Amino acid sequence: MSEFLMLGWNVAIPEVDIGDDIFVVQDDSGTLRRVQVKTSTSTVRKDGFSAQFNVSVKNLRNISNILVHYVFLVRNHDEWSKPVIIRQDYLIDHFENNQVGSEANGSITFYFSYSKGIVECSGQDFTRYVNDYTDFPKIAH
Template identity: 75%
Template sequence: MSEFLMLGWNVAIPEVDIGDDIFVVQDDSGTLRRVQVKTSTSKIRKDGFSAQFSVPLKNLRNISNVLVHYIFLVRHNHNWSKPLVIRQDYLLDYFENSHVGAESNGNIIFYFAFKNESVICSGNGFSKYLNNFIDFPQIDH
């Protein structure tokens, strides 16, 4: 939430939890972004670390007018990793067309491997999503 506030966006926590963790709003234009935050603890690897995340398939496929932005954060060496910020439709496309992730009990399991500034999931590069706040441009008040 603090990252969005630093960018000048207003942030709210929904009173009823139906899948969105936070709403991010550009006050002057009324632009709304929905955000789902997923966290994991790292597993140390010889050349970096990895983390596993679970996303309900029904939520991922529930595309509406306001897309969800998934933020994947990893707790590594007592610190948070740089966030992976990826829009719902892109993540769904990776799953359905590039075979990223694995379906299990109604969820998609994403296994991300981090090495320096590189992020890989199911053989696909996700590095471009590190700190990818392109849909949340800086707002000057």
């Protein structure tokens, strides 16, 4: 939440949890972004670390007029990784067309590996989504 606030966006926590963790709003234009935050603890690997995340199939496929931005964060030792920020439609596309993630019991497990500045998910390069605040440009007040 603090990163969005530092960019000048307003942040709110919905009172009813139906899949969105936070709403991020550009007050002067009324632009609304829905955000789902997923966290995991790292597993140390030879050249880096890895983590896995579970995403509800129902929530991922529930496309509305305001797409969800998924923020994946890993706790590695005593610090957080840089966030992987990916829009819902891109994540669905990776799942359906690039065999990213595995589906079981109503959820999709995404396995991320972090090594030498590269982030991969199921062998696909996700580095372009690291710190990708493209849809959250800095707002000057």
